[in-house]
Amino acid sequence: MQDNTQHISTSAVDGKNIAIVGGGPGGLTLARLLQQSGAKVVVYERDQSRSARVQGSALDLHEGSGLAALEAAGLMEAFWANHRPDLDRLRLTDARGTVLHDHVRRMSGDGKRPEIERGPLRDLLLDSLQPETVQWDCKLEYAEMRGDQVLLRFAGGKTALGDIAIGSDGANSRLRNLVTPIQPEYVGVSLVEAMVPAAKQTIPELWSLLGGAALMALGGERTIGMGTKSDGSVLVYAGLKTKDDVLRESLEEATSPDKRVAWFHGNFEGWSKLWEPLFREAVSMVWRPLLTCPSDQRWEPKPNVTLIGDAAHVMPPYAGEGVNMAMLDALVLSKLLLSERSSSEAIAKYEVQMFDRMRHMTADTMANTEMFYAPDAADRVVALFRSFARTEVVQPAPEA
Numbered sequence: 001m002q003d004n005t006q007h008i009s010t011s012a013v014d015g016k017n018i019a020i021v022g023g024g025p026g027g028l029t030l031a032r033l034l035q036q037s038g039a040k041v042v043v044y045e046r047d048q049s050r051s052a053r054v055q056g057s058a059l060d061l062h063e064g065s066g067l068a069a070l071e072a073a074g075l076m077e078a079f080w081a082n083h084r085p086d087l088d089r090l091r092l093t094d095a096r097g098t099v100l101h102d103h104v105r106r107m108s109g110d111g112k113r114p115e116i117e118r119g120p121l122r123d124l125l126l127d128s129l130q131p132e133t134v135q136w137d138c139k140l141e142y143a144e145m146r147g148d149q150v151l152l153r154f155a156g157g158k159t160a161l162g163d164i165a166i167g168s169d170g171a172n173s174r175l176r177n178l179v180t181p182i183q184p185e186y187v188g189v190s191l192v193e194a195m196v197p198a199a200k201q202t203i204p205e206l207w208s209l210l211g212g213a214a215l216m217a218l219g220g221e222r223t224i225g226m227g228t229k230s231d232g233s234v235l236v237y238a239g240l241k242t243k244d245d246v247l248r249e250s251l252e253e254a255t256s257p258d259k260r261v262a263w264f265h266g267n268f269e270g271w272s273k274l275w276e277p278l279f280r281e282a283v284s285m286v287w288r289p290l291l292t293c294p295s296d297q298r299w300e301p302k303p304n305v306t307l308i309g310d311a312a313h314v315m316p317p318y319a320g321e322g323v324n325m326a327m328l329d330a331l332v333l334s335k336l337l338l339s340e341r342s343s344s345e346a347i348a349k350y351e352v353q354m355f356d357r358m359r360h361m362t363a364d365t366m367a368n369t370e371m372f373y374a375p376d377a378a379d380r381v382v383a384l385f386r387s388f389a390r391t392e393v394v395q396p397a398p399e400a
Contacts, residue, residue: 003089007348010341011037011038011226011337011338011340011341012074012164012336012337012338012340012342012345012346013034013037013040013107013338013343014335014340016039016040016163016164016343016398017040017042017160017162017163017164018034018039018040018041018042018163018164018165018166018225019042019044019150019160019161019162019164019165019166020041020042020043020044020165020166020168021043021116021143021152021165021166021167021168021169021173021175022044022045022046022167022169022170022173022309022311023043023044023045023047023126023134023168023172023299024072024122024124024168024170024309024326025059025066025118025122025125025309025323025326025331026128026168026309026310026323026326026327027043027120027166027168027267027308027309027330028043028072028122028125028129028134029069029070029125029326029327029330029331030168030329030330030333030334031043031129031133031134032075032125032128032129033072033073033221033331033334033335034059034219034334034337034338035129035130035133036074037071037338038163039263039337039338039340041081041133042133042134042160042162043134043135044134044138044140044152044160045130045136045137045138046132046133046137046138046139046140046152046169047136047137047228047400048136048137049136049137050122050123050126050134052136054086054302054309057117057118057227057235057237058084058087058115058116058117058118058214058227058229059104059115059116059117059118059121059323060105060113060114060320061113061114061115061116061117061323061324061327062113062321062324063112063113064120064328065264065321065324065325065327065328065331066323066324066327066328067079067112068328068331069327069328069331070327071329072334073125073128074128074242074352075124075128078085078124078127078128079114079116079124079206080114082116082120082123082124083114083116083392084114084115084116084117084230085115086212086228087105087115087213087214087227087228088115088211088213089102089103089104089105089213089214089311090102090105090107090213090215090216090385091103091209091210091211091212091215091216092104092215092216092218092381092382092385093209093215093216093217093218094217094218094270094378095217095219095220095222095268095270096271096274097209097217097272097274098277098383099209100378101382101385101386102138103175103385103388105369106257106365112318112351115151115162115188118228119229120346125167125257126309130285132190135217136154136274137153138158138160139154139155139156140152140153140154140169140174140175141153141155141174143165143174143175143178144178144220145175145178145343146161147246148163148304148312149161149162149163149304150162150164150165150178150305151161151302152165152207158196162304163343164304164305164337164343165304165305165311166305166306166307166308167305167306167307167308167311168307168309168311168326168330169311170309170310170314171184171310171311171314172304172342173307173310174313175305175307175311176307176311176312178236178302178305178387179299179302179305179306179307180297180299180312182275182293182297182299183293184265184288184291184293184314185190185291185292185293185294186243186274186289186291187237187290187291187292187316187366188225188241188243189237189241189242189289189369189373190240190242190248190287190289190290190292191237191238191239191288191290191317192236192237192238192239192240192251192284192285192286192287192288193235193236193237193285193286194235194236194237194238194278194279194282194284194286194287195234195236195282195284196233196234196236196277196278196281196283196285197232197233197281197283198232198233199228199232199233199234202233202277202281203234203277203278203281205274205277206234206274206275206277207224207234208286208386209274210226210234212229213227214226214228214303215227216381218378218381219270219271219284219376219377219378220268220270220271220375221240221241221268221373221374221375222238222239222241222267222271222373223237223238223239223240223372224236224237224239224268224270224271224275224278224378225237225238225239226278230233233272236278236282237269237299238264238268238278239372239373240267240268241373247267248287250266250284250324251263251287252287254285257279257280257281258280260279260280260282260285261276261279261280262278263279264278264350275379290316290317290369291314291316291360292314292315292365292366293312293313293314293315293358293362295312295358295359295362295363295366296359296360297355297358298355299322299351301344301348302344302347303343303344303397304343304344304347305347306333306347306350306351306374308326308329308330308333308354309323309325309326309329309330310322310323310326312329312354312358313325313354313358313361313362315330315361315362315365315366316365316366316368316369318352318365318368318369318371319364319365319368321361325357325358325361328357329350329354332350332353332354333346333347333350336349336350351364354390359385367397371384
């Protein structure tokens, strides 16, 4: 007897080829969550290999977002094996290096926010995926609809087709153009990102002040952030309010240690010489303008294309939510793709929730950004951190 029963799709991903553009924490988390249910996923990543570049600063993962996503992905054991319990303090100082407050991070218990470096987080996510899931050296240049599929064109001429395409390719997402004409906007603050190797030897006074954890100095509408890495290097983020490209050009022209120190003094007026070694010993300095998307952004959902993380809602780092929101996006989207019958239904429901989350988060983050670069930033930021539970105040260190 012939079986005339038709196959009925049980989820939006059943029999579909899913293309994820971008192999950061959000994209890799989404790939892992979908693969656990048998979905066919390929991640296209612009890096030439997993070791092509040094990953950035440490991240604190939050219970209701980043940690929840790792729990659903079955990766909590790997996370705890790689987290950094030594990064349990954020020290706040003024422009002279005077310690104003030590904020003790919650590593366990309710509201815990344990830290992990980006490199180990990326590695544990990569190791959880099926072989050949990530296609390296795939820099997306252009995306277009091709019938019911999405055509991806990469540098070098490579192309790929996806039944469902998800952009996790950051603030300058090339997939975003398929979804919305709205583009991120510059917030008027830029960061100078740098790395100081062997910091205990090269910047001993600052290494001692840093105390092996993380530090934020504030003053004069400027900031300097420092964070230790497990290899003994220190990541540096020097921030300043500016809408003038001349500052960026002058930094790029500061090609020697002495010129970089001179650039620092010219643009961080009133700051102590204590910070000079950061600019003298840095192996590289990169200018990073901070961007944000409108808090009220909306677009009509597309049936088979959507965005997660910075591609959807980039914002400055002053609420510590970027990676957590990307991983929460991945968790929410994966659940809907696996529970809804069609990708159009799943994406529409996901974007409603995402827009609602981001409206509040973007507003809070922009308020924090204004506070960190206000003339009275030190007083306001210290007051904020002292209002948090489980903080610890230390005696001020001698002035630099």
